[in-house]
Amino acid sequence: xxxxxxxxxxxxxxxxxxxxxxxxxxxxxxxxxxxxxxxxxxxxxxxxxxxxxxxxxxxxxxxxxxxxxxxxxxxxxxxxxxxxxxxxxxxxxxxxxxxxxxxxxxxxxxxxxxxxxxxxxxxxxxxxxxxxxxxxxxxxxxxxxxxxxxxxxxxxxxxxxxxxxxxxxxxxxxxxxxxxxxxxxxxxxxxxxxxxxxxxxxxxxxxxxxxxxxxxxxxxxxxxxxxxxxxxxxxxxxxxxxxxxxxxxxxxxxxxxxxxxxxxxxxxxxxxxxxxxxxxxxxxxxxxxxxxxxxxxxxxxxxxxxxxxxxxxxxxxxxxxxxxxxxxxxxxxxxxxxxxxxxxx
Numbered sequence: 001x002x003x004x005x006x007x008x009x010x011x012x013x014x015x016x017x018x019x020x021x022x023x024x025x026x027x028x029x030x031x032x033x034x035x036x037x038x039x040x041x042x043x044x045x046x047x048x049x050x051x052x053x054x055x056x057x058x059x060x061x062x063x064x065x066x067x068x069x070x071x072x073x074x075x076x077x078x079x080x081x082x083x084x085x086x087x088x089x090x091x092x093x094x095x096x097x098x099x100x101x102x103x104x105x106x107x108x109x110x111x112x113x114x115x116x117x118x119x120x121x122x123x124x125x126x127x128x129x130x131x132x133x134x135x136x137x138x139x140x141x142x143x144x145x146x147x148x149x150x151x152x153x154x155x156x157x158x159x160x161x162x163x164x165x166x167x168x169x170x171x172x173x174x175x176x177x178x179x180x181x182x183x184x185x186x187x188x189x190x191x192x193x194x195x196x197x198x199x200x201x202x203x204x205x206x207x208x209x210x211x212x213x214x215x216x217x218x219x220x221x222x223x224x225x226x227x228x229x230x231x232x233x234x235x236x237x238x239x240x241x242x243x244x245x246x247x248x249x250x251x252x253x254x255x256x257x258x259x260x261x262x263x264x265x266x267x268x269x270x271x272x273x274x275x276x277x278x279x280x281x282x283x284x285x286x287x288x289x290x291x292x293x294x295x296x297x298x299x300x301x302x303x304x305x306x307x308x309x310x311x312x313x314x315x316x317x318x319x320x321x322x323x324x325x326x327x328x329x330x331x332x333x334x335x336x337x338x339x340x341x342x343x344x345x
Contacts, residue, residue, distance in 0.1 A: 003028075003044065004061070010037055017060030020068055023048060027307065028292040029104060047292035049317060073345065077333065084332040096286040096322040097122055101315035103293030109312045112305065114146075114153050115262040118285075119315055121323040125282045135275045142270040153261045156254050161301050163251035170244050182229070184236040192240060196233045202226050286322070288315050 002024075008014055028047045032040060041052050051069045053062040077083050100118050101109050108117040128136050174188030184192065203212075203226045210216050211223040263269060271279060293311040295304050336342045 003030075004063075007037060007040065007044075008061075014059050014061055017055060017058070017062040019063050020050065020065045022065055023050060023063060026310065027303075029294040030292060047290065049314065075336070075342075075345075077331075082334045082336055084334065086329055086331045088327070088329045090325045090327050092325045094322065094326060095124070095324070096284050096319065097125075098283050098285040099288045099315055099319045099322075100285070101311060102287065102289045103295075103307075103311050104291040105294065107293060107295055107308075107311070109308055109315065111157060112154065112308050112312055114150065114265055115258075119312070119319055120283075121316075121319045122279075122282055124324045130282070132278060135271075135278050138271050138275050139279070142265070142267070145270065146265050149261050149265050153258060156258050156261070158305075160251060160254045160258065161305075163247050163254065165301060167244055167247050167251070170240055170247070184233055185239075187236070187240075189237065189240045189244065192233055192237050196230065196237065199226055199230050199233065203230060288318055290314065 004016055004019075008016070026048060028044075030040075030043065030047070032043070035043070044050075045052055048063075049066050051064050051066060053064065053069075054060075055062065098118055098120050102117070109119075110117050113119065122139060125131060126136070126139060131139065169188065171189045172191075174186070175191055176183060176186035184195075187195065203223070206212060206218075206223045206226055209218075211218040213219060216223070267276065267279075290311070293307060293314070295307055299307070337345070
């Protein structure tokens, strides 16, 4: 069952209503020792970046992504209709332009973020009103370069992980479908070494009994089959080691290409010393940690990368919010619900 099913076990008088389709396959992790259900909904809403709408008439829970909630009422508020007075305020004190993103167990986004666990957003300052013309040009050129290289890096990363999967399979996981098979091509490196150790132990026992002497009556029937088996296993071990070495060489080549991209898009190679000094005046760092993002040993590579991409997107969404001045306002309005033309609302 879903997380929502588990929650509603505690309040069976409520039912599931509308669930945004984009939420249905998302996974997050929670570790709560004690919390009331309504407060836990707030925790879930933050982790999934969604809204819970509780219909108290039908006792149904509806969940929407932040981007999909609400609708335009076409009501325009001004001093000539509903507005009495307003008070606007703007704060730039809490602006953050750089976030270090971490998940559970020090999980980072380095793998999918071209080697960096930090993300930047200088869009609010991205104009010649704030930046010098040189920095403005260099910054936008750098952003374009990152967008160009990211798909290439992501493709290389997928290839790198695929090689890792093949190497792991050949090293540890490859096993025959039939237990006790002597078709050594069906074994991986570690199982082959285990088989070799077992036969070498048999060989030692046979030699201790004198079977290793060609004149011994058990030489052909006992010792020689063990010896030949050891030879066959040893040959197959060399074959598998060569296969693994070949994969590791190809993986290393992919790693070098990834490192080249990381080097190409690094700030040090895209900004002059003076531009970096100027850019540093706009860097306001903070950390974003969420234990809701976790990678486990039971996850496939696809699930792992989906989780990392979700965590990176979560960080980018949060940075988009805190990288601009926080606007707030209060207003005194006419009670529109007391006006006949607004009865529809």
